[in-house]
Amino acid sequence: MTAVRIALIGAGVMGRQHAQYIQQLPETTLVAIADPFTQALATDYGVPAFTDHRQMLEHIRPDAVIIANPNHLHVSTATDCLQAGIPTLLEKPVATSLAEAFELVAVEQRTGVPLLIGHHRRHNPIVTRAKSIIDSGALGRLTTVTALWQVRKDDAYFDVAWRREPGAGVLLINLIHDLDLLRHLCGEVGQVQAITSHGARQLAVEDSAALLLQFANGALGTLTGSDATVAPWGWDQNSGENPSVFAQQADQSCYLLAGTEGSLSIPQLKLWRYGEQQGWHHPLLCQQHAPADSLAMHNQLRHLVQLARGECAPLVSAADAAKTLALVEAAQRAARDGFAAQPAAE
Ligand SMILES: NC(=O)c1ccc[n+]([C@@H]2O[C@H](COP(=O)([O-])OP(=O)(O)OC[C@H]3O[C@@H](n4cnc5c(N)ncnc54)[C@H](O)[C@@H]3O)[C@@H](O)[C@H]2O)c1
Known part of the structure; x- marks a missing residue:
């Protein structure tokens, strides 16, 4: 089976870890990174760098995306990914307020695109x-x-x-x-x-x-x-x-x-x-x-692969993560x- 092409949004501490895990699994390949403030990680991995994740989604059309940007951007970024039809792993917290989390649950339900929240434990x-x-x-x-x-x-x-x-x-x-x-x-x-x-x-x-x-x-x-x-x-x-x-x-x-x-x-x-x-x-x-x-992070990534292939439902849905929030x-x-x-x- 061909590897699932994953793009990363947010190239900070957590983004760097995700990039490493993507590289470690044969069933995943890193195809692009979007971060308005740094290109260093994209350079390290030799993949295209974007300053705007929407342009990246349009140009690269990844099979799945991982979002690891600051908390207050989670809902708007995940909404863009789901509306583009891309199965998404969104780092926790699902949102910075419950009201926003429910907005995202509604987007997930409307688009029918799988959204996994990164409660990796x-x-x-x-x-x-x-x-x-x-x-x-x-x-x-x-x-x-x-x-x-x-x-x-x-x-x-x-x-x-x-x-x-x-x-x-x-x-x-x-x-x-x-x-x-x-x-x-x-x-x-x-x-x-x-x-x-x-x-x-x-x-x-x-x-x-x-x-x-x-x-x-x-x-x-x-x-x-x-x-x-x-x-x-x-x-x-x-x-x-x-x-x-x-x-x-x-x-x-x-x-x-x-x-x-x-x-x-x-x-x-x-x-x-x-x-x-x-x-x-x-x-x-x-x-x-x-x-x-x-490893939990490998298992989470394998789960994202299954989601991208339409093989299962998210283990930690936005609605579930909203209860934690x-x-x-x-x-x-x-x-x-x-x-x-x-x-x-x-
Ligand atoms: N699952 C975990 O255990 C775990 C651990 C640490 C952090 N996190 C989560 O991961 C996320 C990132 O945390 P971090 O510690 O890596 O933060 P960080 O500040 O190190 O990295 C955030 C990155 O996002 C980038 N960014 C800012 N605006 C952006 C935008 N519009 N589009 C794309 N990228 C943008 C920043 O330039 C930065 O590189 C947070 O939501 C945090 O809660 C999860």
């Missing part, structure tokens, strides 16, 4: 395995969920203006991934309470957040996150997913899911349950589960107002 085999353990009932009724994402980003990361301004912030840039995974693994969140702080970096956007979550199934959870904290606890340090950016601490856990029958550490996939003798006086037995051996917005409202907030429905 869902393509990670660790997540697939964790989900199957939870769905098997091994944890019993989920009672408590503890989640951490704590990293100290280099100060230079914030030299880029959009990362300091509303529309960015640790909730929308990073914790959105954790909230998406918690929704996927533990179910929908009914309400959230939150406190955020910008005290460590003194930027317009928050650098730290503490969230209390009540899941619709009754489980209670916490998510504590910060981009200004030196700590080994976070999916990016613990999962092995992105070792080129995050130094790895594979022995540490970022999610601890606990239920009436057992508990699970992630990404280690250690399942803790009683043996034949039950009760708190008896030691727990630990069963080690192993995920399949593949609704949860982020609820956390932002809760932090602003000092009251518990519920994610908005459609």
